[in-house]
Amino acid sequence: MPAGDVLNQKQIQANLLELPEWRYGLGALRTALRCESSATALDLLSTIGGLAQETDHHPDVDWRYDTLFVTLTSHDAGGRVxxxxVTLARAISTQAQAAGATPRPELLRTVEIAIDTDAPEAISDVWRTALGYKRREDGSLTDPYGRGPAIWFQETQSPNVNRLHVDVTVPFSESASTLDSLASVGATLDHDHAPMWVVASDAQGNRLCISTEAGRGD
Structure with missing residues (x-):
């Protein structure tokens, strides 16, 4: 890992001022780019692949018909930004603009499953084995290919009756509209931990959290 290469949150946010197409969340730079057609999206995907090869720095790209979801971290820096x-994000933005792609940050969603437990070590291996996941240093489980949602264990001596809940991370800039939409369909919202997360409950008491990058440290 090059010395001084890893950026802290203040540095990341400073760079994002010059990268309006990008957002920071769950330790990564992310963008969604909608193209004029699936063929245009595939061409842009190929261009991004060429940039990755030229720089020997490879993003995760999910191609969905006319839209590309791009995630940037540095694997050799422990998955940090x-x-x-930042350099590759700038290059991708330049090529996306040339291809006529439209940034769609409101489409960005990252889903994690949280499990309330008073003994994570007693259940972690079952979930890891069933899903084919790998264990991270913090004890959470992740799909090595980035296809499925991460699993993390919320250790507590008083697990909730509904032990599983979903964490949905959205850009802070998009969170207000997401919460308004949830309220409009009958969700009960608990803002005690906002803006880091807001707990939403449905009519049957099932919970999910709308999380953002705001208020979090490095």
Whole structure:
């Protein structure tokens, strides 16, 4: 890992001022780019692949018909954001603009499943084995290919009756509209931990959290 290559949150946010197409969440730079057609999206995907090869720095790209979801971290820096990610983000934005792609940050969603437990070590291996996931240093489980939602264990001596809940991370800039939409369909909202997360409950008491990058440290 190059010395001084990893960026802290203040540095990341400073760079994002010059990257309006990008958002920071769950330790990564992210964008969604909608193209004029699936063929245009595929061409842009190929262009991004070429940039990755030229820089020897490879993003995760999910192609969905006319839309590309791009995630940037540096694997050799422990999955953190580095100056190389910012450089590649700038290059991708330039090529996306040339291709006529439209940034759609409101489409960004990252889903995690949280499990309330008083003994994470007693259940972690079952979930890891069933899903084919790998264990991270913090004890959470992730799909090595980035296809499925991460699993993390919320350790508590008084697990909730509904032990599983979903964490949905959205850009802070998009969170207000998401919460308004939830309220409009009958969700009860608990803002005690806002803006980091807001707990939403449905009419049967099932919970989910709308999380953002706001208020979090490095």
């Amino acid at each position: 580095t100056a190389r990610d």
